[in-house]
Amino acid sequence: MEQIGLNQYLMVGSVLFVAGVVCMATKRNGIGVLMGVELVLNGANVNFVAFSRFTALGLDGQIVSLFVIVLAAAEAAVALAIALCFYNNHLTIDVDRGDDLKG
Amino acid sequence: MSDMQPMLFWIFASATCLAAIAVVITQNVVRMAFWLIVSLGSVAGLYFLVGADFVGATQLMIYVGGTVVLLIFGVMLTASGSYIKIQASPAEGFLAAGVGILFLVVITASVAEVDWVGAHEKLVAGGVEGGFSGEGYNPKEQGNTVRPLGFSFLGMRTDSGNGGYLLPFEIVSVHLLVVLIGAAYLARAKKRVDSN
Numbered sequence: 150m151e152q153i154g155l156n157q158y159l160m161v162g163s164v165l166f167v168a169g170v171v172c173m174a175t176k177r178n179g180i181g182v183l184m185g186v187e188l189v190l191n192g193a194n195v196n197f198v199a200f201s202r203f204t205a206l207g208l209d210g211q212i213v214s215l216f217v218i219v220l221a222a223a224e225a226a227v228a229l230a231i232a233l234c235f236y237n238n239h240l241t242i243d244v245d246r247g248d249d250l251k252g
Numbered sequence: 253m254s255d256m257q258p259m260l261f262w263i264f265a266s267a268t269c270l271a272a273i274a275v276v277i278t279q280n281v282v283r284m285a286f287w288l289i290v291s292l293g294s295v296a297g298l299y300f301l302v303g304a305d306f307v308g309a310t311q312l313m314i315y316v317g318g319t320v321v322l323l324i325f326g327v328m329l330t331a332s333g334s335y336i337k338i339q340a341s342p343a344e345g346f347l348a349a350g351v352g353i354l355f356l357v358v359i360t361a362s363v364a365e366v367d368w369v370g371a372h373e374k375l376v377a378g379g380v381e382g383g384f385s386g387e388g389y390n391p392k393e394q395g396n397t398v399r400p401l402g403f404s405f406l407g408m409r410t411d412s413g414n415g416g417y418l419l420p421f422e423i424v425s426v427h428l429l430v431v432l433i434g435a436a437y438l439a440r441a442k443k444r445v446d447s448n
Contacts, residue, residue, distance in 0.1 A: 152258070153257065153258050153261045155368055156363065156364055157261065157265070158298070158302070159363045160265075160360060160363070161265045161268055161269060161298065163356060163359040163360055163363060164268075164269040164272060164273075164356065165268065165269070165272050165291070165295075166359070167352055167355050167356040167359065168269075168272035168273055168275065168276050168352070169272070170352075170355065171276050171348055171349075171351070171352040171355075172275055172276045174348065174351075175276070175344065175345075175348040178281045178331075179330070180281055180323060180326050180327050180330065180331075181281055181284055183323060183326070184275055184284055184285070184288050184323060185275075185276075187288065187292070187315070187319060187320075187323075188272055188275065188288070188291070191291070191292060191295055191315070194295070194307075194311075195295060195298065198298075198299055198302055198304050198307055199302065201302075201304065202302045202303060202304070203368075204368060204372060205372055208397070208400055208401065208404060208409075209414065211304050211306070211307050211397060211401065212401060212404055212405075212417050214304075214307050215306075215307060215310060215401070216420060216424060218307075218310055218311060218314050218315065219314070219424055219428065220424070220427070221315075221319065222314050222315075222318055222319050223427060223428055223431040224431075225319045225322055225323065226322060226431055226432075226435040227431055227434060227435050227438070229322055229323070229325075229326045229435070229439070230434070230435040230436075230438035230439040231438060232326055232330065233326065233329060233330065233438075233439045234438055234439070236329070236330040237442055242330040242331065
């Protein structure tokens with residue numbers, strides 16, 4: 150088995166990213182869309198940490214990934230608050246029912 | 253121990269990727285949350301393998317212990333009875349799978365084509381200075397990244413010529429305060445619309 154290098158970690162990051170994008174695009178449950186966002190951010194984080202270890206990026210990659218974790222948690226909190234408001238107004242979390250602004 | 257590393261990597265990587273795909277495929281939102289926990293926990297395992305111990309511990313605490321719990325709370329508050337399972341038609345499923353696989357092939361092919369080592373050597377030969385130490389970050393003891401990370405958040409760097417990250421640290425602190433207040437205000441108890 151070859152040595153685990155940079156490309157293997159980048160593949161993992163890309164699978165996470167694509168899974169997150171497809172989850173965001175196809176889920177009708179609003180909470181499911183938020184889970185897709187978390188997957189996308191984790192894919193980017195795996196990339197950052199892999200570059201920190203295998204290239205000359207150094208410690209900066211891990212610092213940026215810490216910031217990404219914090220900002221993703223903050224964004225999940227606000228997005229869930231918005232989802233709760235949506236549920237309070239429409240009594241459903243189905244994103245297809247959010248067409249009040251449709252032209 | 254180091255000859256177990258490739259096997260450990262493949263275990264964690266396959267757990268991550270399969271759980272992420274399971275998040276996409278599952279129709280029940282509660283099970284999606286469970287697969288998300290498995291995926292994020294395996295990503296933390298990958299971080300520990302690479303030697304980023306503080307990032308791995310933070311991933312476990314904040315993602316698995318915080319964000320996913322928050323998502324499960326959201327699921328509990330918004331999914332009632334028939335709304336837990338919102339069905340999508342099978343044709344949409346095939347289309348989504350096809351687009352997803354195509355996207356993955358595009359990304360993977362473009363990433364695999366880049367010669368990272370050669371690009372770095374060209375950068376060094378071109379005279380780029382400041383911060384390029386050559387090798388990746390790999391402290392003498394495996395792990396032990398807490399102290400350099402702490403110093404960098406205070407504005408001091410000991411391992412490279414870059415500056416510290418004090419300003420982003422303070423900005424993120426204020427950002428968290430704002431998000432806390434905003435989310436608490438948005439999600440305050442209101443009169444629910446009656447279903448008539």
